[in-house]
Amino acid sequence: KLLPLFLTFFFFAVVFTFMAVTPTTVAILRCVPDKQRSFALGVQSVFLRLLGTIPGPILFGVAIDNSCSLWDINECKTKGACWVYDNERMAYLLMGISAICKIITIIFVIVAVCLYKPP
Numbered sequence: 001k002l003l004p005l006f007l008t009f010f011f012f013a014v015v016f017t018f019m020a021v022t023p024t025t026v027a028i029l030r031c032v033p034d035k036q037r038s039f040a041l042g043v044q045s046v047f048l049r050l051l052g053t054i055p056g057p058i059l060f061g062v063a064i065d066n067s068c069s070l071w072d073i074n075e076c077k078t079k080g081a082c083w084v085y086d087n088e089r090m091a092y093l094l095m096g097i098s099a100i101c102k103i104i105t106i107i108f109v110i111v112a113v114c115l116y117k118p119p
Contacts, residue, residue: 013102020109031116063093 025041032040065082067090072080
C-alpha cells in the first residue's frame, strides 16, 4: 500500500541525482584556475569511479547477505549460497544504504556551499 509513495520518492531522488551532475561540473570549472581545470575534472572522474566501484558493491553485498534467512551449509560447516531471502529486510537495507549515502552527499554539498569563498 506504500508503493506509490515509494515510487514517487524514488523518482524524485533519481531526477535530483542526475540534475546535480551538470551543476557540479560547472562549479568545478568556475572554482578551479584555468590551467588546472582538466586536472580537476580528471580527479572528479576518478573520485566518482572509486566511490561507485569499491564501497558500493561491498555495502550492497553485505546488505544482501544480511537479508538471508536460510543458508546452504555443507558438511564442513561452511556457508554456501543463500536459499531464502527476507525480501522486506533486503528492501529496507538497500533503501537505507541509498538514503544514508544521499544524506551524506547533501551534507557535503551544504558544507561546500558554506565554506566556498570566491577568488
